[in-house]
Amino acid sequence: xxxxxxxxxxxxxxxxxxxxxxxxxxxxxxxxxxxxxxxxxxxxxxxxxxxxxxxxxxxxxxxxxxxxxxxxxxxxxxxxxxxxxxxxxxxxxxxxxxxxxxxxxxxxxxxxxxxxxxxxxxxxxxxxxxxxxxxxxxxxxxxxxxxxxxxxxxxxxxxxxxxxxxxxxxxxxxxxxxxxxxxxxxxxxxxxxxxxxxxxxxxxxxxxxxxxxxxxxxxxxxxxxxxxxxxxxxxxxxxxxxxxxxxxxxxxxxxxxxxxxxxxxxxxxxxxxxxxxxxxxxxxxxxxxxxxxxxxxxxxxxxxxxxxxxxxxxxxxxxxxxxxxxxxxxxxxxxxxxxxxxxxxxxxxxxxxxxxxxxxxxxxxxxxxxxxxxx
Numbered sequence: 001x002x003x004x005x006x007x008x009x010x011x012x013x014x015x016x017x018x019x020x021x022x023x024x025x026x027x028x029x030x031x032x033x034x035x036x037x038x039x040x041x042x043x044x045x046x047x048x049x050x051x052x053x054x055x056x057x058x059x060x061x062x063x064x065x066x067x068x069x070x071x072x073x074x075x076x077x078x079x080x081x082x083x084x085x086x087x088x089x090x091x092x093x094x095x096x097x098x099x100x101x102x103x104x105x106x107x108x109x110x111x112x113x114x115x116x117x118x119x120x121x122x123x124x125x126x127x128x129x130x131x132x133x134x135x136x137x138x139x140x141x142x143x144x145x146x147x148x149x150x151x152x153x154x155x156x157x158x159x160x161x162x163x164x165x166x167x168x169x170x171x172x173x174x175x176x177x178x179x180x181x182x183x184x185x186x187x188x189x190x191x192x193x194x195x196x197x198x199x200x201x202x203x204x205x206x207x208x209x210x211x212x213x214x215x216x217x218x219x220x221x222x223x224x225x226x227x228x229x230x231x232x233x234x235x236x237x238x239x240x241x242x243x244x245x246x247x248x249x250x251x252x253x254x255x256x257x258x259x260x261x262x263x264x265x266x267x268x269x270x271x272x273x274x275x276x277x278x279x280x281x282x283x284x285x286x287x288x289x290x291x292x293x294x295x296x297x298x299x300x301x302x303x304x305x306x307x308x309x310x311x312x313x314x315x316x317x318x319x320x321x322x323x324x325x326x327x328x329x330x331x332x333x334x335x336x337x338x339x340x341x342x343x344x345x346x347x348x349x350x351x352x353x354x355x356x357x358x359x360x361x362x363x364x365x366x367x368x369x370x371x372x373x374x375x
Contacts, residue, residue: 047156053190
């Protein structure tokens with residue numbers, strides 16, 4: 001099968017004719033009013049990764065406004081080198097939420113298949129075992145030439161994108177691409193792997209609920225939460241459903257929009273986590289301009305944009321986890337399939353107690369009595 005590590009390997013790749021047809025369809029769809037890459041791919045019945053890969057391996061002039069160069073799978077090295085580009089826009093999304101953050105990739109590190117970027121405004125948790133394809137992408141747009149690095153999983157679903165800005169270092173970008181591009185071995189097309197089926201939840205009556213609730217009460221760090229779910233064989237939403245009401249209460253699906261509006265009105269700094277299986281991107285700080293546009297709830301601030309499909313939210317939960325620093329509270333929202341759309345916390349760092357104004361804001365959104373700092 002064709003793989004990213006050996007793009008010249010034989011496999012069931014699209015024919016040159018079908019790739020050319022994809023490029024022509026893309027070019028037409030990008031005419032004003034231009035549609036987004038993901039939407040174009042959906043309309044064509046392919047993944048976004050397949051759409052970008054159709055532009056690799058050399059594209060005839062005039063065939064499409066986009067060019068793509070396939071990258072070798074040196075993911076941690078590529079992420080570490082992003083600091084040299086200077087200020088860029090980091091974009092991470094899932095099917096229901098888009099998180100855009102402006103900054104510099106500082107403090108990149110990796111341990112095994114898990115990476116961190118922690119040194120500045122760009123704050124990421126990276127799961128490299130999910131990364132399968134990467135491309136350097138250049139597209140002529142009405143605003144000029146747009147350069148980006150785009151990364152996809154084996155299904156061709158976007159994991160993360162890095163867009164250059166006016167002040168980015170173009171020479172550093174060129175050096176990075178030259179160092180990791182496949183070069184003469186690059187070919188057009190991508191053969192996506194079928195998505196692995198999600199494991200079915202085990203029946204509630206097979207869960208030792210008392211032991212699970214005791215483990216929850218014994219948490220001392222929010223990072224212990226995922227391990228607790230694995231030990232008990234629970235999905236996140238099943239765990240929230242079975243948790244003690246002391247720590248978890250259901251909330252209205254519209255709570256996320258109300259939380260963002262109140263956080264802006266009350267100047268409460270928050271943390272917004274948005275991710276997919278390959279990466280979680282975090283904003284820490286205030287939100288100021290919150291606007292509703294159709295089904296989208298948007299934060300439109302300098303340096304941070306959030307676009308949340310409110311109509312995709314099927315469940316919302318007010319969640320509290322014990323830690324050595326006291327309770328840590330969040331609002332977590334999920335789609336109809338139980339996939340995480342976004343999570344909202346009060347801004348804090350390890351070793352700090354949770355903010356009183358965040359607890360009061362969250363209690364107000366959940367129509368509870370203000371918890372303040374007495375909880």
